[in-house]
Amino acid sequence: MFNDGMVDTLKLIKLVERGVTSRYRSDLNRGVIMRELGFGIIGCSRIAAKHAEALAHIEQAQLVAVMDIDEARAKEYAEAYGCEYYTKLDDILGRPDIQVVNICTPNGLHAEQGIKAARAGKHILVEKPVALTLESADALIEACEQEGVKLGVVHQNRFLPPVLKAREALERGRFGRLTHGQATVRWNRNQEYYDQADWRGTREMDGGMLLNQAIHNLDLLQWFMGPVESVFGYAGTKVRNIETEDVAVAVVRFDSGAFGVIEAATTIYPKNLEERLSIFGETGTVVIGGTALSRVEAWEFPGGEEEREKLVGQGLELPRYYGHQQVILDMIDAVRNDRRPAVDGREARKVLELILAIYESSKTGREVKLR
Template sequence: MKQWGFGIIGCGSIASFHRTAIQSIGNARLIGVASRSDARAKAFALESGHCECWSDYRQLLEHPGIDMVCVTTESGSHFEIGLQVLLAGKHAIIEKPLAMKAAEARQLTELAANRGLSLSVISQRRFEPQVAVVKQAVDDGKLGRLLYIEAGTPYYRTQEYYDHSEWRGTLAMDGGALMNQGIHQIDLMLWIAGPASSVYGQVATLSHRMEAEDTGTAIVKFVSGALGTIMASTVMKPGFPPFLHLYGEKGSVKLQGSSIVQWSVEGEPEPYFESSSASDGSSNPLQISPMYHKMQFEALLQTLDRGMDPPVSGGEGALAVELIEAIYTSSASGREITLLSTY
């Protein structure tokens, strides 16, 4: 079994989830980290077990022992840093979103394919067992043809959350409730229901002092012919679990947080899962469990060992970015926007 050398670019709070995942996998080793702040890089390296550290991430990319690089910086830097990772010949794991613009996301995807490199996007909710069971039920036709899908992220974030870092809530570096928080549910929606063909959306900043939206909503038409709705917000005090509701010709399923709250599937008993005390991040994004990051990392290494495409590929990450970008365009123009990519 190949031993994989990892690097992490960005030593903020989300990087700790990547570190925990890497250090809990037998054939993975964290070799080095990089941050613009030399002090932060050194502190993170010390906490990680004295791995190497740099204040210039390009030095990390020159390390011959690093095979794969996690990009955990601000969202607006994902494209440029991800581009340099791939140009350096390293496999890339990029925190959501893959990029802030669909064209940039597609550029990363095409570059990775042309260079024979793995490009994957963190979407750890796919690895929750309840989500996996629902995905399998849909794929097996247990719900029949999907007719309607509802995806919601009714979160709450304080003004202090946005004021904590100057990039938070900006269009260029963070995005709003759709691109930052809602993208997880949007990814699940597209993964289970298939690609969207058009969307009509509205966004607004209702409660926070910030540049990007704190609330967004959309009506979606899917390539399959199904319809759906999206909502994402950070004003829903005190914060509620994200949800995904699937209505098919033969039955319906409702996911709320990490629980199946409705299972109406003819001939199929409701699956049983042990209750979980893990937070869904509805009011604090750092209270989620690192378990599903680990599961995504493990699945990624397994696919690489077998020469297969990665879970949550760059192309899939690009689909979510394209849909969100189309919602923004629709809100600004007042028009329904046609989507072209299906990957």
């Protein structure tokens, strides 16, 4: 009902708890030969380091090569992670020992490079957002389906243990009828952050704060609350010297009749304050907070006192690459078992559509209906 053919939440929980690699070790012990999947990273950005570190901790994955148009940067990554490097996209896509490419370039390049990778027969794991327009997202999705390759999108917060626990409660019907939910991102990205790269804060290559920072939490809100019927929002540039918004607010009506509230900013002084997901139903309340969804702040269900005692107030201490490791493990499992990744292109398109509707509403001053 909820997963539409994708891996279900209980399987995700099992993958997170035991790791796909443990199953592969068991297969090897039984004499089943499991060949490593070769990975290539396109774009040696700051986020690419999480991909590289995650790959280094997965037994059945090998980072074969990285690519960046800046040769010094590509060489630095190659030396740090023990692989080869390229400065041209066609060269890394031409490697027959690379089965999966991780696209970590500026957002405006995701669809174009993903389509080229699909045409080269590579499975694709692309950083969020999947694209900057619905048209380019659809073109990428279509190319992957035509070429028979997997398309996964990095929405790693879906793999956080508290989030999976809450999603399991949702799928079991413990919330009853959902009434409303809230996504809050109160972060800091100072001017120095935007000035570090000329694409940041631009409409053409960055897209905006909602697409580049708050997208993870908005993805979770619609994952829990369901399809969006309409949205009314405001987005503006209040503090930073950039083309795109640094503050946005919106109200959402979901197909179910439930409501949603969105508040997001990268202007919070002097540092990240909190990221919070709140889900409310007639028989359930869950709030996950902390600076990056690292702590359960409320867990209320009938008969759930023992769970609440164990969960509330417990903070997570996870490696910085943890979420990306789980996303990559899911991609490996999807390739091995010929299934859709947990967050494929069509799933990632949903939050893209929501965010673009907020932008349109802010521009026109009108409610935007998605259905």
